Amino acid sequence: MSKIVDLTRTLENRPDDFPAMFKPLERILFPKINYIDHAAGATIMMQIFNCQKTDLPKESGWAEEDLTISSHLGTHVDAPWHYGPIDDTTKYPFIDQVPLENLYLKGCVLDFTNLSGTGSLITVDMLQEKLDEIGLTHLNEPMAILLNTGSSEIPVVDFKHHNYPGLDKDSADYLVKTGFTIIGTDATGIDRPFLHMANDFHKTNDKRHIWGAHFALQGKDVYILQQLTNLKALPVKNFKLACFPLKLKQASSAPARIVAFLD
8 A cells, every 4th residue: 555645735824923025925825714613603504594503413513614715825736827828829728627647647856955045046957966866867758856945844934935946947948858747846936036036137137037947838738836845755756646736717726735655
């Protein structure tokens, strides 16, 4: 029997000490959860059934929650539609159109925890060296590559959590050419933080610094996983990854319960 490793972030309301400077990221990090307890559930049930509270077991009703979420909330899968349009005739899939068999495949993990909290670029040379070490520079079948940046080990209220290392256009292109069809990370995004990308763009006026890793995937059937967790529990390779998102019609992304199966 396979061991199942959960790679999905637990979703909870925003903590009170979440830094104000990261407020723009709040909607993709935290849902808004309104908890309806058994007492409130009893009131709802009394209205539906036209009954008294004493008619309910222990004078209590059901519990439920109201959620307000972004399609890119927490651990999620990005569909090719997210990366931008190609032309007027070429249509790349929304998240509800992605074949599920494309989201169940073998995976590997590369360790970049030495770059944790630095905002550094993960270069082609870095990727190639680590893939050489595990014998995956040439793939015989589609695979997922997961980048362990150490971000998921840092509290979300800590600045270092949001200063994660990431890819650029060249490193994303390299992974696609190698044959990876899923690129995942435990960081908020596969690109470096927006502040670093913006600074590099304004220093060089080079448009390649604008969301380079995502834009590199335009026109390709490659999927992105972001805000993974527990990657340290995985071997470097020889596991199966399942990442099945909510079926949101014509959406660019959806939250997912992502797990790995270890033989």
